[in-house]
Amino acid sequence: MITSSRGGSPVPAVLAVVVHDRKVLLVRRANPPDAGCWGFPGGHIEWGERLFAAAERELHEETGVEACADxxxxxxxxxxxxxxxxxxxxxxxxxxxxxxxxxSGRPADDARAVDWFTLEQVAALGDTASVDVLALAETALSRHLEKA
Structure with a gap:
């Protein structure tokens, strides 16, 4: 059985999943949880902030990339x-x-590094990628191709 060491409720957060030139944008996290791991830019949703606005804000804060949540x-x-x-x-x-x-992306805020990855490169990250990054990259790239 999993118990809580702090109680309370789960923290709602967003991940900004951006595809460009058949690559996904990932950041290497500077802070816990997942410090040192590659994952999608994202973070906490602020009080009164809508999901799409939070994704766009977090993306820009961590990478400088401009995108429209879709x-x-x-x-x-x-x-x-x-x-x-x-x-x-x-x-x-x-x-x-x-x-x-x-x-093109530059590390800022919680990002130690920023880079664009092909699906093969994401797969090669292994344990240096956050949980579910590969599956989410596969989904994002397939959706991108469907909408193109």
Whole structure:
């Protein structure tokens, strides 16, 4: 059984999933949870902020890339705990597909590094990628091709 070490409710957050030139934009996180791992730009939804606005804001804050949020791809539960089996973090991440407008990406805010990855490159990240990054990249790239 998983118990909570802090109680409370899950934290709602967004992931900005951007495809450009058949590549996805990933950031290497500077802070926990997932410090040092590659994942999609994102973060907390601010009080009164809509999902799409949060995705666009987080994307710009972390990478400088401008995009227009277009659709919700999926929602993910992310639970992280310690050795005592207590949940230290519980996030509900809403993955939002964003249409690239401008910018190549530069690390800022919570991002230690920013880069564009092909699906093969994402697969090669292995344990240096956050959970579900490969599956989400596959979904985003297939949706991108459908809409093109």
């Amino acid at each position: 659709e919700v791809l999926t929602a993910l539960d992310v639970l992280a705990g310690g050795a005592d089996e207590c949940v230290a973090h519980h996030y509900v991440l809403v993955a939002v597909r964003c249409i690239w407008r401008s910018g």
